[in-house]
Amino acid sequence: QSALTQPASVSGSPGQTITISCTGTSSDVGKYKFVSWYQQHPGKAPKVMIYDVNNRPSGVSNRFSGSKSGNTASLTISGLQAEDEADYYCSSYTISTTLVFGGGTKLTVL
Amino acid sequence: EVQLLESGGGLVQPGGSLRLSCAASGFTFSSYSMSWVRQAPGKGLEWVSTISGGGTNTYYADSVKGRFTISRDNSKNTLYLQMNSLRAEDTALYYCAKSPVTTWSALDYWGQGTLVTVSS
Numbered sequence: 317q318s319a320l321t322q323p324a325s326v327s328g329s330p331g332q333t334i335t336i337s338c339t340g341t342s343s344d345v346g347k348y349k350f351v352s353w354y355q356q357h358p359g360k361a362p363k364v365m366i367y368d369v370n371n372r373p374s375g376v377s378n379r380f381s382g383s384k385s386g387n388t389a390s391l392t393i394s395g396l397q398a399e400d401e402a403d404y405y406c407s408s409y410t411i412s413t414t415l416v417f418g419g420g421t422k423l424t425v426l
Numbered sequence: 427e428v429q430l431l432e433s434g435g436g437l438v439q440p441g442g443s444l445r446l447s448c449a450a451s452g453f454t455f456s457s458y459s460m461s462w463v464r465q466a467p468g469k470g471l472e473w474v475s476t477i478s479g480g481g482t483n484t485y486y487a488d489s490v491k492g493r494f495t496i497s498r499d500n501s502k503n504t505l506y507l508q509m510n511s512l513r514a515e516d517t518a519l520y521y522c523a524k525s526p527v528t529t530w531s532a533l534d535y536w537g538q539g540t541l542v543t544v545s546s
Contacts, residue, residue, distance in 0.1 A: 319470070350531035354471070361521060361539060362463075362471065367532035405471050409531035413485050415461075415473035 320345065320406055320418035327424040333394040336421045338406030339387060344416055346387035350409035353382055353391045357402045366391060401425040428452040428535045430522045435540030442512050446540055448505040448522030456500040459530035462507050464518035476530055512544045
């Protein structure tokens with residue numbers, strides 16, 4: 317159960333669009349449409365932003381979107397805002413009927 | 427309003443045991459899969475275990491298989507995690523999380539966590 321691979325950090329200026337990648341294998345990200353993305357602010361519990369690759373829960377801004385190509389999933393945040401600064405984690409269902417998370421990406425809004 | 431309240435964390439010696447609880451409210455508990463996810467201090471999220479709504483199906487991370495047991499009491503709207511043979515590397519904040527009805531692979535509500543520290 318190796319963790320999914322995410323960049324350690326990404327940054328962008330307010331109003332810009334950024335993308336966070338999440339690379340797995342043909343046994344997890346590449347095989348299933350069960351990729352989720354979570355936002356975590358310091359000292360807070362994670363919050364789901366995207367599930368099943370590209371579905372947004374009610375209440376989540378439409379500035380957040382998800383996609384997948386092959387073994388890599390992506391989270392895109394458009395119109396970057398200061399409150400988007402947080403840690404972001406991807407997760408995927410796996411062929412072993414387990415869940416695996418990515419190592420996390422720290423988003424800095426410049 | 428969905429609420430998840432974890433309890434039972436604390437300081438335990440290596441090799442010891444601890445049982446975590448998660449009291450749920452605001453939804454039909456028995457209809458949803460529930461999971462435990464942990465986060466070591468300053469580290470990322472790690473999935474620990476999931477149990478189906480009826481309690482029939484359970485799933486574990488390799489790192490805890492054989493040592494941890496997930497269970498639920500739907501009459502009490504409570505999720506449990508029995509942790510045995512604890513190791514220093516089990517030290518973490520343990521979150522309880524609920525899944526949507528359509529898939530247990532997503533976690534749509536999380537508690538605030540309970541801290542487990544394994545140390546002599």
